Amino acid sequence: MxxxxxxxxxxxxxxxxxxxxxxxxxxxxxxxxxxxxxxxxxxxxxxxxxxxxxxxxxxxxxxxxxxxxxxxxxxxxxxxxTKGKAEIKVNFYQDGDRKGSWLEERVPKMWDNEAEKNIENEELKVTLNNCIDNLPEKYRMVFVMKNVQHYETEEICNELGITASNLWVIIHRARHQLRKCLEDNWFAK
Amino acid sequence: MSKLFVSCEEATAICNKNQYKEASFWEKMKLQIHLFICKKCGLYSKQNATITKVCNRYLDSDDHPHTLSEHDKEIMQHSIEEKIDI
Missing domain, CATH: 1.10.1740 (Rna Polymerase Sigma Factor; Chain: A)
Structure with missing residues (x-):
């Protein structure tokens, strides 16, 4: 003692x-x-x-x-x-001549102008939250810590034991999926 | 110095980092050069800014502290006491 x-x-x-x-x-x-x-x-x-x-x-x-x-x-x-293996969809050619260019089916579509100007809408909030909930868990967790709780990059890295470049890859993929989800369910539907 | 011309994948990655104002000066340069020559990423960049606006508008941590129900606390207390007794 x-x-x-x-x-x-x-x-x-x-x-x-x-x-x-x-x-x-x-x-x-x-x-x-x-x-x-x-x-x-x-x-x-x-x-x-x-x-x-x-x-x-x-x-x-x-x-x-x-x-x-x-x-x-x-x-x-x-x-x-484990669950992280349920990966996010790829948006770009991963090899060959066109490596790093947009895959045809993942190119951003034109959005409805009015919808884009008019983001004051409670239903948009619901759609946004559904899209975030649909992210694979590891992406959702980092995205929420960054965008909802506003933790500093360094703080998130320390807490989850990841590097800053890991974090940006995760945020990058999460935002791609989020953009696509909002496009399909709100802005270009 | 790394290359000035980047792929769409790299450009959108910088664009995403830039939504948090954490892209470096060189990264922002590369993004601007890419946006000058690539319409698809230009559209992505514009939409990404809208998404940031939407997130800032609708995502905010509520300040109410989350609390456990009395029932949950009783269960926890009970299971701790059980372990202490062992």
Whole structure:
């Protein structure tokens, strides 16, 4: 036992003191209540198992958050390796003479002028959210952290354990899919 | 220095990065040169700006903190107590 630790752990009070804070932290990142609940629960379980590693230097909450962050990275790695295989459609020739040029069927179509000028429409908001929800999870997660939560690029990279160039590839693909989805369901339909 | 002429794929990638004002000076140069010669990407770029506007208009984190229901908390509390007892 360390002598006079500044902070002590009291697992009996974790739910009362920290569950809402942790839940809120996760949900701004994964945007799924059930999943967020599971991650919070797992964090508490891991905390219980790792109690002996707590040296009392950080507050109980800070310590729990550090465990929670690991859980979020683990989750991201999981979707990145499994479900992430459900890839986004390719938009450009990948090899040959025309490498990097638009595939014919993916070239942007002309949009309805009125629709493009008039973006004040609650139904557009619904369509936008549907299009975002249809993104593969790893793309959706990064896009939401960047566009909804407005996290800095560096912060997202640190939290998910990815490089800035990974992040831009993900954003690039997500936005291509989003543009196409909004084209098909709103601007050019 | 890397090449001045980029493919559509690279140009749209820069265009996307630029929506967050994070493209470098050289990247923006390459994008402008590409847009000057490529109508398809010109259209993409214009539409992409609209998408950014739509996102800025409709996507915003709500400031209400998310909370767990009392029921969920009870379940969590219970399962923690079970583990402590072991």
């Amino acid at each position: 360390p002598e006079n630790p500044k902070h002590i752990l009291n697992p009996n009070n974790w739910v009362t003191l920290h569950s809402d804070y942790l839940f809120n932290y996760v949900i701004t990142r994964v945007d799924n209540e059930e999943l967020a609940k599971d991650i919070v629960q797992e964090t508490f379980f891991s905390g219980l198992k790792a109690q002996h590693n707590f040296r009392g230097q950080a507050s109980e909450r800070t310590w729990l958050i550090s465990i929670l962050k690991r859980k979020i990275i683990d989750y991201y790695r999981k979707i990145n390796s």
